[in-house]
Amino acid sequence: MKMNDKSPLQIERALYQPKLPEAMKGPVALKEGAKTTSVADQETIKKLFPNTYGQSVITLEKTNNQSATPVVSVGVILSGGQAPGGHNVIAGLFDGLKKLHPDNKLYGFLGGPSGLVEHKYIELTHEIIDEYRNTGGFDIIGSGRTKLEDPEQFDKGAAICHQLGINAIVIIGGDDSNTNACILAEYYAQNNTGIQVIGCPKTIDGDLKNEMIETSFGFDTACKVYSELIGNIQRDANSSKKYYHFIRLMGRSASHIALECALQTHPNMCIISEEVEEKKMTLRDIINQIAKLIAARAKEGYNFGSILVPEGLIEFIPEVKVLINELNDLLAHNGVFNAIPNDEGRREYVLQSLTPQSAVVFESLPLSIGKQLMLDRDPHGNVQVSLIETEKLLIEMTKYRLAEMKARGEYKGKFQAVNHFFGYEGRCATPSNFDADYCYSLGNVASSLISAGKTGYITSIRNLIKPASEWIAGGVPITMMMNIERRHGKEKPVIRKALVDLKGKPFQFFAQHRDEWAKGNKHYIFPGPIQYGGSAIVCDQPTKTLLLEYED
Incomplete structure (x- = not known):
C-alpha cells in the first residue's frame, strides 16, 4: 500500500469551494450607514481615537460598475489563540485581493504581532495558500500573543510596511487583538503613515459579538468538536452507569461554549458563570x-451523570472575583513578589497584602488552587484561568459535601468522578462548512474594505442563520465596540466582552429545560462528528445559539 502524507479528508477538503454572499460574487459597492458611537465612555474613547471614532457602519452591495483599483500590498497577522477557519480568512483575503488586481500582493507576518515588529515575514503565493485552504490551525504563518501598544513597536511595523510597499495590515484575532488593531489604526492615521488597519473577529470563546458581529469564527467548529466528545462521554456514562463526568470547557471569561454544548448535548447539569455572578452564589452554594442533583439522581437509581463547567467560572463567583481582581493589581509588575523563591513565601506575602475579606477567601481555597491563582498573568494582565483546575476543585468539595449528607442519611448513592478539560482539542480542528464559508467571506470583505481606503474597521457578516448566499457583508468601526476597563492596574480602552445574556433566548431555552435534562438518562443527545458532505441540514447547520438568537 502506498502511504500518503495527507488523509482522505484533507484531500477532499482541499477541493471544497467555500460559499460567498451573493453580493460578493462580483464587483461590490460600499453603502455607508449612520455614524457610530462607542458602547460606553463615549467622550473618553472619542478623545483617544480622534481619527477613527464615529465612522459609519458599512454594507457591501452588488454593483455592475467594474471600476479600476490601484495595485496594493497587504500584510496579514494571526494574533492570539488558534481558531478553526483562520486559514480560510487568509485564503479569502488573498483571493479577494487578486480579484481586485492580479498584481496585488499579500505578506504574512510570522509568529503573530511580533513578526510585524521584528520584520519576520513571507510573501504568500498561490502555491502556499492552496496547501492550507479549508484546513484547521494557524500554522501557515504562526500566531503569537505579543501586545501591540508601544509607539516604538508601531514605528518598527511602519518601517517594514514602507519597505515592502504594504498599504494595509489585517489583524485576525479576538477582542484584545482587535483592541490592538484599533490602537494601531489610530496611531497610523495620526501620523499619516498611509497604512490602513482592518480586523477580523476570531475566538472560539464566542465573546466577540454584538448586533453587527453575530458570532466570532471558530466558535461553531470548536463547539461541535466538544459536543461530539461530550456526547461520547454521556454514551459511555449511560453504558457503565457508575461515573460522574465533570467536564471543563474552554472559554476564558464568558460561558458561551458551555451553554452551546449544553444546548447540543443536554447534560445533567451545566453551570453558567454569568448566572452564578447574577445570583451572587458562593462556592458553597x-x-x-x-450535591443536591447527585442525591436526587441517586434516589432514582442513577449514580452517573454529566456536569459541564465553564473555564472562567472561578472568576464569576463574587467572593473569588474580588480576590482575583486584587491579585491582578497586586501581582502586576510586582518585583518583590517575583523575587520570592518559593510557593510558601509567595502565599504568605499574598495573604499579608490582600484585604481581610479576600485573605479569608484565599486561605479557604485548596493549596493547589491558591498556587494556580498566583501564576504569571497573561499578556493582557489577566489570571490564566485555563491553568486553574476548577473541575477538580468541584469534585473534591462535592465529595466532602456528599459524605456529610450521607452521615445525616440524606444521600445513599455512590459517587465516583472523572475530570476532563476540553480546550486545545477544538482550537485547530478542520473547520466546519459554516466556519469555512464564514471565514472565507470575512477575508473577502477585508479586501473590499482595504480597496475602499477604510481603516479602523472590523469585518462583519450578518444574517448567518440563512444560506450563505443571503449573508449580509460589511464592516464595523472597532471604536463602536470599545469601553474603558481596568487592566494591569490602569484604566485602558478595550473592546467590551460579550457575556452570556441571561435574558437572551439561548439561556432562556436552557433554563426552561435544564430541570428536565437533570433527570434520568433519556434526554442525552449524541451529536457525533462534524459532517462535511451530505444534507445541508447536517453539514451547514449553524450553532444552536445563533438559531435561537435570530430565528423568528
Missing part, C-alpha cells in the same frame, strides 16, 4: 447545588 455551587457545591450544594451539585
Whole structure:
C-alpha cells in the first residue's frame, strides 16, 4: 500500500469551494450607514481615537460598475489563540485581493504581532495558500500573543510596511487583538503613515459579538468538536452507569461554549458563570447545588451523570472575583513578589497584602488552587484561568459535601468522578462548512474594505442563520465596540466582552429545560462528528445559539 502524507479528508477538503454572499460574487459597492458611537465612555474613547471614532457602519452591495483599483500590498497577522477557519480568512483575503488586481500582493507576518515588529515575514503565493485552504490551525504563518501598544513597536511595523510597499495590515484575532488593531489604526492615521488597519473577529470563546458581529469564527467548529466528545462521554456514562463526568470547557471569561454544548448535548447539569455572578452564589452554594442533583439522581437509581463547567467560572463567583481582581493589581509588575523563591513565601506575602475579606477567601481555597491563582498573568494582565483546575476543585468539595449528607442519611448513592478539560482539542480542528464559508467571506470583505481606503474597521457578516448566499457583508468601526476597563492596574480602552445574556433566548431555552435534562438518562443527545458532505441540514447547520438568537 502506498502511504500518503495527507488523509482522505484533507484531500477532499482541499477541493471544497467555500460559499460567498451573493453580493460578493462580483464587483461590490460600499453603502455607508449612520455614524457610530462607542458602547460606553463615549467622550473618553472619542478623545483617544480622534481619527477613527464615529465612522459609519458599512454594507457591501452588488454593483455592475467594474471600476479600476490601484495595485496594493497587504500584510496579514494571526494574533492570539488558534481558531478553526483562520486559514480560510487568509485564503479569502488573498483571493479577494487578486480579484481586485492580479498584481496585488499579500505578506504574512510570522509568529503573530511580533513578526510585524521584528520584520519576520513571507510573501504568500498561490502555491502556499492552496496547501492550507479549508484546513484547521494557524500554522501557515504562526500566531503569537505579543501586545501591540508601544509607539516604538508601531514605528518598527511602519518601517517594514514602507519597505515592502504594504498599504494595509489585517489583524485576525479576538477582542484584545482587535483592541490592538484599533490602537494601531489610530496611531497610523495620526501620523499619516498611509497604512490602513482592518480586523477580523476570531475566538472560539464566542465573546466577540454584538448586533453587527453575530458570532466570532471558530466558535461553531470548536463547539461541535466538544459536543461530539461530550456526547461520547454521556454514551459511555449511560453504558457503565457508575461515573460522574465533570467536564471543563474552554472559554476564558464568558460561558458561551458551555451553554452551546449544553444546548447540543443536554447534560445533567451545566453551570453558567454569568448566572452564578447574577445570583451572587458562593462556592458553597455551587457545591450544594451539585450535591443536591447527585442525591436526587441517586434516589432514582442513577449514580452517573454529566456536569459541564465553564473555564472562567472561578472568576464569576463574587467572593473569588474580588480576590482575583486584587491579585491582578497586586501581582502586576510586582518585583518583590517575583523575587520570592518559593510557593510558601509567595502565599504568605499574598495573604499579608490582600484585604481581610479576600485573605479569608484565599486561605479557604485548596493549596493547589491558591498556587494556580498566583501564576504569571497573561499578556493582557489577566489570571490564566485555563491553568486553574476548577473541575477538580468541584469534585473534591462535592465529595466532602456528599459524605456529610450521607452521615445525616440524606444521600445513599455512590459517587465516583472523572475530570476532563476540553480546550486545545477544538482550537485547530478542520473547520466546519459554516466556519469555512464564514471565514472565507470575512477575508473577502477585508479586501473590499482595504480597496475602499477604510481603516479602523472590523469585518462583519450578518444574517448567518440563512444560506450563505443571503449573508449580509460589511464592516464595523472597532471604536463602536470599545469601553474603558481596568487592566494591569490602569484604566485602558478595550473592546467590551460579550457575556452570556441571561435574558437572551439561548439561556432562556436552557433554563426552561435544564430541570428536565437533570433527570434520568433519556434526554442525552449524541451529536457525533462534524459532517462535511451530505444534507445541508447536517453539514451547514449553524450553532444552536445563533438559531435561537435570530430565528423568528
